[in-house]
Each structure stands twice: as structure tokens, then as C-alpha cells.
Amino acid sequence: MWRADATCTRPDTSQGPAATVNITRDQLAQAVRALCADFGHDYWQRADEARAYPHEFVDALTDAGYLACLIPQEFGGLGLGVREACVILEEINRSGANSAACHAQMYTMGTLLRHGSEELKARYLPSIAAGDLCLQAFAVTEPDAGSDTTRIRTFAERKGDSYVVTGQKVFISRVRQSDLMILLARTTPIDEVEKRTAGLSVFIVDLREAGDSVRVNPIDTMINHESCEVFFDGLEVPAANRIGEEGRGFRYIMSGMNAERILLASESIGDGLYFVDRASDYASARKVFDREIGTNQGVQFPIADAYMDVRAAAAIRDEAAREYDGGEVRGEGPNMAKYLASRAAWKAANVAMDTFGGWGMATEYGVERKFREARLYLVAPVANNLVLSHVATHVLGMPRSF
Numbered sequence: 001m002w003r004a005d006a007t008c009t010r011p012d013t014s015q016g017p018a019a020t021v022n023i024t025r026d027q028l029a030q031a032v033r034a035l036c037a038d039f040g041h042d043y044w045q046r047a048d049e050a051r052a053y054p055h056e057f058v059d060a061l062t063d064a065g066y067l068a069c070l071i072p073q074e075f076g077g078l079g080l081g082v083r084e085a086c087v088i089l090e091e092i093n094r095s096g097a098n099s100a101a102c103h104a105q106m107y108t109m110g111t112l113l114r115h116g117s118e119e120l121k122a123r124y125l126p127s128i129a130a131g132d133l134c135l136q137a138f139a140v141t142e143p144d145a146g147s148d149t150t151r152i153r154t155f156a157e158r159k160g161d162s163y164v165v166t167g168q169k170v171f172i173s174r175v176r177q178s179d180l181m182i183l184l185a186r187t188t189p190i191d192e193v194e195k196r197t198a199g200l201s202v203f204i205v206d207l208r209e210a211g212d213s214v215r216v217n218p219i220d221t222m223i224n225h226e227s228c229e230v231f232f233d234g235l236e237v238p239a240a241n242r243i244g245e246e247g248r249g250f251r252y253i254m255s256g257m258n259a260e261r262i263l264l265a266s267e268s269i270g271d272g273l274y275f276v277d278r279a280s281d282y283a284s285a286r287k288v289f290d291r292e293i294g295t296n297q298g299v300q301f302p303i304a305d306a307y308m309d310v311r312a313a314a315a316i317r318d319e320a321a322r323e324y325d326g327g328e329v330r331g332e333g334p335n336m337a338k339y340l341a342s343r344a345a346w347k348a349a350n351v352a353m354d355t356f357g358g359w360g361m362a363t364e365y366g367v368e369r370k371f372r373e374a375r376l377y378l379v380a381p382v383a384n385n386l387v388l389s390h391v392a393t394h395v396l397g398m399p400r401s402f
């Protein structure tokens, strides 16, 4: 069966399993697969039931250097590209694990590396790469704004050398596990800007210094995701922690979001392959009416169909990742990859549930947990309707509906 196998474009000579000169993506995938083998179904099932953060798994990924794969070597990271990060996340999810526990340390790099000052990068990146600081929180979504990011109300008011932040975010994942958080806030009220995408700024917030000015409440969801609502009440952020210029944050956050969409598409592709692997194995082994259920075309065709959808999504994802690594800032590829991969994974999830019959519902098989997890990506990090709107208006040039 297909697996990533191209050669990495950025050979690396530092330490760590992924850091061999001329490592191929296939070798990288094998190394990640070997790490994931130590965290099997029972581990993830227990974490899911206890709604526990998988610290041991995240520590293992950190120790292996994978969570610092996008951090340049000069700051202690592996210096790889988004294409290699895709391989890592895809393999994690294909193994039955869940990258959602740790993916933000990769996708936040799109904002910080491309737009952060040299001083900010030198201050934080070496400690993140060493595993001493955790940057796993990305705070954009707000209860009233929803998908319309320009309508966020969290406000950062400049006072001398600092900004004072007031407002609320929702669904901010892993904030309780993070030392640092990337925050999008308004710095100019929306009624004072010419374009509603203007007047937004991005900050890196050191949560260790936040004290009572940041309050966090967990939100219970159908998956083990560590998502929270976050309240800011006079949070002071040094002006030096602003990423890029004041008021241009929407553009910076979008370039981070493009990386996020490509990376999360890879998780969906991993999920899709997990479901295809599990369904084809089960269909080849399970006997009913004296023959393997997989001999029935009614069972095998949907699995083959789902597999081809996942492969097609992976091709678009690869194209988008190649463009991103080449410095491209267009949203077309990342959005399409996210949309196609999330739908392919969801289709494969349903095919796997059908193939397992009643046993698909039994927690002991793991398929129902992955089924719940795969559902998230139809709506996050961007709802698929918004992707359709982007392609319709930005790519095909049709009139905007909003």
C-alpha cells in the first residue's frame, strides 16, 4: 500500500532520528511509525476514557525532535519543511494515535518563523526546540465572531511599552498544557479601519507571566481534545512580543493558518489510511456465510473507493505543501487539501464502521474513537462551507455572499 517516499529537500546533520543526511520521507515515516508502536490502542483508549492529556506520547515526540521539526537548525530544531511535518502527522494518525495533542507546535511556526522578529525567535525558539517551553495554543476563535475572524472583539490596547488585552476566546486547545500562546486581537476598532481585515495584530503570550489576568475553563467535547474557553482581563503583553507590524496580523495569522490547513489535512489523510487499513484487514479476516466478508463487492468496493479519495486528497496536500515550502502564500492549495482530506477521512470512517458491523461501535476495536476524532476536521480549523466559499470566490472569481 502507498506510503510517502520522496526525499526530504532539507537534509539535516543535527542529532535525532529524523536528522540524518538525505533521509527520505519514507525513512522519516518509518521512524515515526516505530515511535508510535510504543503507544498502541490501549494507551489511546485509556486516555480517551479518562479525558487525559497524552503527556507520555507528547514527551516522546518532543525527545525525538519531531515537534521541533520546522524550527531552523540555528535555533536547535530539525530545520525540515512542512512536507516533512506532514509525513510526521500523517504517520501518527495512521497508527491510530491522535496528533491533535501536539500539532500546534508545528503549525504556529508558520506565523512565528515568517513574521516574528529575530529577537522573538532567538528568545523562544531554542527553548521550544529543547522541549523546555511548550507552544501549543493558538487563540483565534471567539464565541460571537465564529468563522468571521475579522469580527473578533478581544482588544489589545497599547499602553507605553505594553499592550493590555481584554476579551474572550473559545475552543482554545491545549492552553492548559502550554507555556506560550499565539494570540490574535484587535488593536484598532473595526469601525475605524478601511478594510475589516486591517487593525488586527498577533502576539506571542507568555502564559507563565499571566497570573490572574487569564482564566481558563475546559469545554467538554465528544473527543479527548483539551479545548477551553479563555478569558483575558487586563493581560499585559510586552510590545516586543507582537509578531510583525501592528494592524497587519490578519495576513500573518492567515499564513500560519495555511500551514495549519496543510498539516491538519495530513492528519485526516492519516485517519483515512487508518480506516482503510483497519477495514481491509477486518474484511479479509471476518467470515460470515462461510466466506470472508471482503469477498463481497458490496464490502470491498466502498473500501477501495475510500482509499482512492484519500490518495487524491494526499496529492493535493503534497502540492500545497510543496508550494508552502517554496514561500507561496496563496490559500487555494491549503484550503482544498483540508477540505478534500477531511471529507475523504470521514467517508473512510463511515466505510470502516460499516465494515466492522456492530463491532465498529465497540470501544475495544478503536474504530469508534477514531470515528469521533475524524469528525472534527469537517468543521475545524475552518468549516468546510468556508472553504467552498473561498474556492468559489477567490479561486473561481464568483461574487461574494459575505
Ligand SMILES: Cc1cc2nc3c(=O)[nH]c(=O)nc-3n(C[C@H](O)[C@H](O)[C@H](O)COP(=O)(O)OP(=O)(O)OC[C@H]3O[C@@H](n4cnc5c(N)ncnc54)[C@H](O)[C@@H]3O)c2cc1C
Pocket (backbone or CB within 6 Å): 137, 138, 139, 140, 141, 145, 146, 147, 148, 170, 171, 172, 173, 174, 221, 225, 227, 376, 379, 380, 381, 382, 383, 384, 385, 386, 389, 402
Ligand atoms: C475540538 C475543537 C478544537 C478547536 N481548537 C481551536 C484552537 O485551538 N484555536 C482556535 O482559535 N479555534 C479552535 N477551534 C474552533 C474552530 O476553528 C471553529 O469551531 C471553526 O472555525 C468554526 O467556527 P464556529 O464553531 O464558531 O462555527 P460558526 O462560524 O458559527 O459556523 C457554524 C456553521 O455555519 C456554517 N457557516 C457559517 N457562516 C457561513 C457562511 N457564510 N456560508 C455558509 N456556511 C456558513 C459553518 O460552515 C458551520 O457549519 C476548535 C474547535 C473545536 C470543535
